[in-house]
Structures are given as C-alpha cells and as structure tokens.
Amino acid sequence: xxxxxxxxxxxxxxxxxSFSSTTSAAPPPSSRRARLFLMRTRTMVSTHKLKxxxxxxxxxxxxxxxxxxxxxLSILAAFSMIFLFGMELNNYFTTxxxxxxxxxxxSDGEFLRIxxxxxxxxxxxxxxxxxxxxxxxxxxxNITKTIRKYPINSDLKPIGSEFHSGPISRDIKHDDEVxxxxxxxxxxxxxxxxxxxxxxxxxxxxxxxxxxxxxxNRLKPSWEKAASIIRERxxxxxxxxxxxxxxxxxxxxxxxxxxxxxxxxxxxxxRKGSDVRDDHGHHDHESYYGDRxxxxxxxxxxxxxxxxxxxxxxxxxxxxxxxxxxxxKRPAPSAGGCRVEGFVRVxxxxxxxxxxxxxxxxxxxxSTMNMSHIVSHLSFGKKxxxxxxxxxxxVLPYLGVSHDKLNGQAYxxxxxxxxxxxxIEHYLQxxxxxxxxxxxxxxxxxxxxxxxxxxxxxxxxxxxKFYFELSPMQVLITENSxxxxxFITNVCAIIGGVFTVAGILDSILHNTLRFVKKVELGKNF
Numbered sequence: 411x412x413x414x415x416x417x418x419x420x421x422x423x424x425x426x427x428s429f430s431s432t433t434s435a436a437p438p439p440s441s442r443r444a445r446l447f448l449m450r451t452r453t454m455v456s457t458h459k460l461k462x463x464x465x466x467x468x469x470x471x472x473x474x475x476x477x478x479x480x481x482x483l484s485i486l487a488a489f490s491m492i493f494l495f496g497m498e499l500n501n502y503f504t505t506x507x508x509x510x511x512x513x514x515x516x517s518d519g520e521f522l523r524i525x526x527x528x529x530x531x532x533x534x535x536x537x538x539x540x541x542x543x544x545x546x547x548x549x550x551x552n553i554t555k556t557i558r559k560y561p562i563n564s565d566l567k568p569i570g571s572e573f574h575s576g577p578i579s580r581d582i583k584h585d586d587e588v589x590x591x592x593x594x595x596x597x598x599x600x601x602x603x604x605x606x607x608x609x610x611x612x613x614x615x616x617x618x619x620x621x622x623x624x625x626x627n628r629l630k631p632s633w634e635k636a637a638s639i640i641r642e643r644x645x646x647x648x649x650x651x652x653x654x655x656x657x658x659x660x661x662x663x664x665x666x667x668x669x670x671x672x673x674x675x676x677x678x679x680x681r682k683g684s685d686v687r688d689d690h691g692h693h694d695h696e697s698y699y700g701d702r703x704x705x706x707x708x709x710x711x712x713x714x715x716x717x718x719x720x721x722x723x724x725x726x727x728x729x730x731x732x733x734x735x736x737x738x739k740r741p742a743p744s745a746g747g748c749r750v751e752g753f754v755r756v757x758x759x760x761x762x763x764x765x766x767x768x769x770x771x772x773x774x775x776x777s778t779m780n781m782s783h784i785v786s787h788l789s790f791g792k793k794x795x796x797x798x799x800x801x802x803x804x805v806l807p808y809l810g811v812s813h814d815k816l817n818g819q820a821y822x823x824x825x826x827x828x829x830x831x832x833x834i835e836h837y838l839q840x841x842x843x844x845x846x847x848x849x850x851x852x853x854x855x856x857x858x859x860x861x862x863x864x865x866x867x868x869x870x871x872x873x874x875k876f877y878f879e880l881s882p883m884q885v886l887i888t889e890n891s892x893x894x895x896x897f898i899t900n901v902c903a904i905i906g907g908v909f910t911v912a913g914i915l916d917s918i919l920h921n922t923l924r925f926v927k928k929v930e931l932g933k934n935f
Contacts, residue, residue, distance in 0.1 A: 477920065479916065479919050479920065479923065480916050480920070483912050483915055483916045483919070484912070486912070487908050487909065487911075487912035490908050490912075491904060491905055491908050491909075494904045494908065495901060495904060495905075498897065498900050498901060498904060499897075501892075502892055502897045505889055505890075506889075506890045506892065507887050507888060507889050507890060508887070508888050508890055509885060509886070509887050510885075510886045510888075511883050511884070511885055511886070512883065512884060512886050513882065513883060513884070514758075514842055514880075514881070514882055514883060514884040515884070516758055516842070519757075520758055521755040521756065521757060521758070522755065522756050522757070522758050522790060522791065522840075522857070522880070523753055523754075523755055523790070523791060523792055524753060524754050524755075524756060524763060524788075524789075524790055524878075525752075525753045525787065525788070525789050525790075525793065526750075526751065526752070526753070526763070526785075526787060526788045526789075527749070527750075527751040527785075527786040527787040527788075528749070528750050528751070528765060528783050528784070528785060528786065528788075528874070529562060529566045529747065529748075529749045529750075529783060529784045529786060530747055530748050530749075530750065530765070530781065530782065530783045530874075531562070531564060531566065531746075531747040531780075531782055531783075531784075531822075532746060532747060532779075532780035532781075532782055533672070533747065533748050533765075533767060533779075533780075533781065533783075534670050534672045534673075534746060534747075534748060534767075535559040535560070535561050535573035535575075535748035535750075536573070536575075536670075536672070536673070536676075536697060537672055537673050537767040537768060537769050537772065537774070538559055538748045538750055538765065538766075538767065539551065539552040539765070539766055539767065539768035540552070540553045540557050540750060540752075540754065540763070540764075540765055541553070541762075541763075541764040541765075541766065541768070542754050542756055542761065542762070542763055542764075543761055543762050543764070544756060544757055544759050544760065544761030544762070545759050545760050545761065546757060546759055548756075548757060548761070550754075551768065552575075552768055553754055554575055556752045556753050556754060557750065557751070557752040557754075558572055558750075558751050558752050559572065559573045559575065559748055559749065559750055560572055560573065560748070560749045560751075561573055561747065561748060561749075562747040562748060562749050563747060564746075564747065566747070566749070566784065568749065573748070581770065581771075582700075582701055582702055582770070582771040583701035583702065583703050583706065584628045584629065584632060584701075584702050584703055585631060585632045585635075585702075585703045585704055594634070595633075595634040595635060595636070595637030595638030595639075595641060595654070596617065596633060596634055596637035596654045596655055596656045597637075597646075597653060597654070597655040597656070598655070598656060598657075598658075599616060599655040599656065599657050599662075599665075600657070600661075600662050600665065601662055601664060601665045604657070604665060607653065607655065608680050608682070609682060610650065611646065611650055611651065611652060611653045611682065612650070612651045612652065612681070612682045612715075612718050613651060613652040613653075613679065613680070613681055613682070613714050613715065613718070614652075614653055614655060614679075614680040614682075615652070615653070615654050615655070615677065615678070615679050615680075615698070615711065615714070616654075616655045616656065616657055616677070616678050616680065617629065617633050617654070617655070617656045617657070617675050617676075617677055618656075618657045618659055618666055618669070618671045618674065618675060618676040618677075618678065619656060619657070619658065619659065619674055619675040620658070620659050620660055620674040620675075620773065620775065621658065621660060622660075622773075623674040623675065623773035624773055625674065625675055625771055625772055625773050626674050626675040626773065628702070629675050629702045632702055632703055632704045632707060633654070633656070633702075633707065635704045636654065636704050636707035636708050636711065637654035639704075639708050640652060640653075640654055640708065640711050640712075641653075641654075643712075644715060651715050651718050652711060652714065652715045654711070659671055659674065667746070669695075670746045672746075672767060672774065672778075672779075673767065673769050673772030673773065673774055674772055674773045674774070674775075675772070676697065676772070677697065677698035678695050678696065678697055678698070679695055679696040679697075679698060679714065680695045681695070698710070702771075750765060751786075751787075756878075758880050759880070760877070760878070760879040760880070761877075761878060762875055762876065762877050762878075763875070763876040763878065764873050764874070764875050764876070765781075765783070765873065765874045766781075766871060766872075766873035766874070767779060767871065774871055776830075776831050776868075776870070776871050776872060777830045777831060779831075779871060779872045780823055780825065780872075781823065781832070781833065781834055781872045781873060781874045782820075782821060782822045782823045782834075783820075783821055783834065783874050784818075784819070784820045784821070784822075785816040785817060785818070785819045785820075785821075786817065786818070787814060787817055788814065788816045788817065788876070789813055789814045789857070790813070790840050790857035790859060790878075791813075791855060791856060791857040792855070794854070794856065798854065812858040812859060812860065813856055813857060813858045813859070815858075815859060815860065815861050816836070816861050819863075821834050821863065821874075823865070831867055831868050831869070831872055832865050832866070832867060832868070832872055833865070833866045833867075833868040833872045833873050833874070833875060834863065834864075834865060834866075834872075834873075834874050834875070835863065835864050835865075835866055835875045835877065836861055836862070836863045836874075836875065836876045836877065837861070837862045837863075837864075837877050837879075838859045838860070838861050838876060838877065838878040838879070839859060839860045839878075839879055839881065840857050840858070840859040840878055840879065840880045840881065841857070841858050841859065841880075841881045841883075841884070841885060842855065842856075842857055842880070842881070842884040842885070843855070843856045843857070843858055843884065843885045843887065844856075844884060844885070844886050844887070845887045845888075845889070846886070846887070846888045846889060847889050859878075
C-alpha cells in the first residue's frame with residue numbers, strides 16, 4: 411500500500427505556501443447559506459410561538475375607528491379612575507380600629523385611682539371627712555394624706571388658705587366624776603351680748619353646745635368647773651383678760667350659723683380685735699381640739715392668758731404656749747362651705763366613696779345637715795395628658811366622652827321639712843377601655859362610667875355617697891395597619907374594572923347607534 415504524505419496536497423501560491431488537508435476543507439457557499447437559513451427559520455418559529463401567548467394583541471391603527479361617544483366614555487373613565495384612586499389612597503392612610511370585648515386582664519391586688527373635686531356649700535371643712543370602703547372589708551375613715559380642703563363662701567369661691575384638719579389619733583379625755591358645784595361658772599352668751607363681751611375681754615373662750623348632745627353633756631361639768639377656777643384667778647370685773655362663756659345653739663341658731671358651728675360641742679377662742687377681718691368680713695378665730703377634762707382646760711386657759719399677763723416675757727411664754735398646745739388649737743374655718751379635692755386609691759371591687767361630717771368627739775344635728783354639692787371633677791384611673799388625649803381623639807373621636815360624666819353637675823337641696831335628713835347617692839358603673847396604638851404599640855388605659863343619682867331619706871346622718879362598681883369585662887380597641895399589597899391590588903382592580911366597564915358601555919352604545927342608523931336607512935338585518 412502506498413502511504414500518502416500529508417504534504418502531498420500542499421499548494422504554493424505566489425511565493426508562499428499553505429497547507430490544507432481533505433478533512434478541514436471549507437464548506438461551499440451554498441452550504442453556508444443553507445445553514446444560516448435554518449437558523450433564521452428556527453428563530454422565527456420560536457418567536458411565533460412566543461407571540462401566541464400575547465394577551466394584548468395589537469390592532470393596526472388603520473383598522474380602528476374613533477368615535478365621539480368613545481371619547482366621552484374615555485374621559486369619564488379617566489376621571490372615575492382618578493376619583494376612585496384618591497378614595498383608595500385616603501382609605502389607605504386613614505386609621506382603622508377593631509373593637510372587642512374581653513375579660514378584664516387586671517392583676518389581683520391592682521388599685522384604681524379616683525380623682526375628684528367636690529364643693530359643699532353647707533359643709534364645714536372642720537368636720538368634712540372622706541371615707542372609703544369596699545366589699546372586701548376595707549374601711550378607711552377620714553383620709554387626709556391625699557386630700558385638700560379649702561373654705562368656700564356661698565358663691566363657691568375659696569376664702570383664705572387651705573384648711574388643715576390636723577391629726578385625729580386619740581380619744582378625747584373627760585372628767586370621770588361629775589361635779590355640779592360649779593354649775594354657773596361660765597357666762598351665758600347670746601346674739602344680744604356676744605359682740606359686747608367679745609370686745610370687752612382680751613380672750614373669750616366659748617363653748618357652743620346643744621342640750622341633746624352626748625358630748626356636750628360630758629363636757630358641761632368640766633367646762634363649768636374650769637370656768638369657775640379661771641374666774642377666781644382672773645376676775646372678769648377686775649382683770650378682764652379672759653372669760654369663758656357658753657352658747658346654746660338650739661336657742662341661738664343664727665349666732666351659731668354666723669360662726670359656722672356644725673358639730674357639738676365646739677370650743678372657739680376669740681381674741682380681741684381679731685374676730686372679724688376687714689378684707690373678707692369673715693370670722694378669724696381658733697378652734698380647740700384638746701382634752702376636755704378640768705385640769706387640761708385650766709392649763710390651756712392659763713397658757714392663753716400668760717403672754718398678756720407678763721409683757722416682759724411675752725416671747726418666751728408664747729413659745730411655751732405654742733409647744734404645749736400646738737395640737738390642741740387650730741384656726742377655725744373661715745366659711746361655712748368646703749371644697750374637697752384630691753384622690754384616693756381603691757381596690758377594683760365594688761365599694762363606696764363617702765363624704766360626710768365626722769368627728770369622734772362631736773355630735774351633729776341630722777335635720778340641719780345639708781349635703782348639697784357640685785361635682786367639678788370626678789374620674790377614674792390615671793390622668794391622661796392633653797397631647798395623648800388629642801391623639802386618641804384623632805383615632806377614636808367617640809372615646810373619652812364618658813370618662814368625666816358628672817363634671818359640672820350640681821345636686822342642691824333646698825332647706826325644708828321634706829328635704830331634712832337627705833342623703834345624695836350616686837351609682838357609678840365603671841368600664842375599662844384599653845387602646846393599643848399602632849405607632850409605638852403603646853397601651854393606653856381609660857376608665858369610662860355611667861352615673862345614676864337619687865335622693866334618699868336617711869335615718870342616720872346625711873352623707874354624699876358615690877357607689878362604684880367595675881365591670882368584669884373590658885373594651886379592647888386595637889389600631890390596625892393596612893397592607894401596601896392590598897392597596898396595590900385595589901388600585902389595579904379599580905383601573906381594570908373601570909376600563910372593562912367603560913369598554914362594555916362603549917360597545918353597547920356603538921352597537922345601539924349602528925342599529926338606529928340602520929333603522930333610519932330602512933335596511934334589514
């Protein structure tokens with residue numbers, strides 16, 4: 411066999427040479443064109459298949475026809491889309507809430523704050539007491555730590571500074587033995603001679619009493635005996651520095667009212683030249699709250715006289731008098747009314763908030779007690795700042811309408827036989843409302859209540875009673891956020907829906923017009 415050299419087919423071309431073999435020869439031009447045609451065909455086939463899934467096939471513009479009705483529907487559809495889009499956008503930015511009623515989630519032992527501001531035109535601050543009780547046995551009497559009292563006049567305007575009740579912690583001491591030997595020791599005073607005697611003596615100490623009062627009868631022997639001792643030591647006719655007197659409030663009703671006497675017995679200390687103020691015209695004197703035995707009374711009177719008796723040692727004796735009797739006497743109320751304000755903390759169980767006249771060593775005439783009052787403020791729970799309340803109002807306009815339902819309400823009892831011994835009762839049903847804000851997921855708690863009031867004739871001393879009961883259910887309000895994807899879906903639905911409906915209306919209108927034209931031309935179809 412002959413072996414062919416790989417160089418046997420080599421050709422020399424114009425001084426150069428190239429090698430080619432039979433296996434790598436270039437295809438002819440016809441074959442190249444065929445291959446290119448095949449590739450183009452395959453591309454056209456794939457493009458044709460892709461176009462077959464086109465949902466939005468185009469119609470040549472020459473094959474379409476514009477109409478005036480179509481133009482009108484197009485403008486109307488465009489305005490409808492814009493309007494509906496604006497409504498959807500506003501709805502997206504508008505806060506939505508969901509409300510549900512659930513069982514109150516408050517923990518056991520949690521306390522509820524009650525804030526109030528009451529005005530009593532006929533209740534003296536001297537005896538006004540705030541009491542709290544509940545069904546679990548809690549009974550707190552004469553709360554003073556969080557309560558403030560201000561004397562007010564008949565126009566409900568404060569007169570003077572805050573009235574301080576002082577400590578009430580012990581029983582008043584009385585004499586055990588009754589001594590009738592000094593029955594006429596004190597001077598009897600009335601409206602006719604009270605002012606004359608008050609200006610005649612440097613110090614006038616008066617016992618305002620009622621014959622039917624238990625405490626007045628217990629004080630009577632000690633008072634008369636102390637008055638006799640003081641009269642012997644400081645003769646009113648010769649010395650004239652101090653005198654002890656007494657006023658029967660069942661006979662001198664107007665005189666007792668003038669000095670705002672509501673509890674019996676009331677011991678008042680009048681000093682010459684200071685019993686009436688020039689600025690307001692009300693009485694400025696002191697009330698005695700110390701023990702009522704003879705020795706204590708005599709010692710107190712001597713301490714009152716001592717600064718006047720020894721002018722050279724006046725400052726020292728005044729300090730001594732102050733140290734001895736600082737808790738025994740305090741300024742008397744300057745007006746017959748009282749504004750009681752502050753707050754108390756109560757358990758979340760049914761209970762009572764009671765305002766009444768209370769004293770452990772005084773008696774009260776129930777027929778003359780008038781518990782008329784004006785509610786300036788009454789709310790439950792912590793006070794919400796105005797800024798937070800405005801935010802809540804923006805989210806929930808109806809929220810906060812009943813959180814101070816009694817504010818500004820007046821409950822006035824006019825004196826008369828039919829209105830004697832009347833207790834004013836308020837029945838409050840409290841509902842907790844919890845709001846969960848979307849911005850910071852903060853929880854705001856508010857308490858709203860309903861109120862029903864009535865007048866009740868009482869066999870005991872009249873009071874103003876606020877009975878409160880909390881609902882075991884609470885209202886839970888949650889601020890919900892809206893999904894952006896939901897907003898986009900609604901926008902697409904608006905555009906597509908309006909476009910489709912407008913197309914249907916255009917088709918109906920166009921066919922109707924064609925039908926009318928054919929009828930006019932008399933054509934059959």
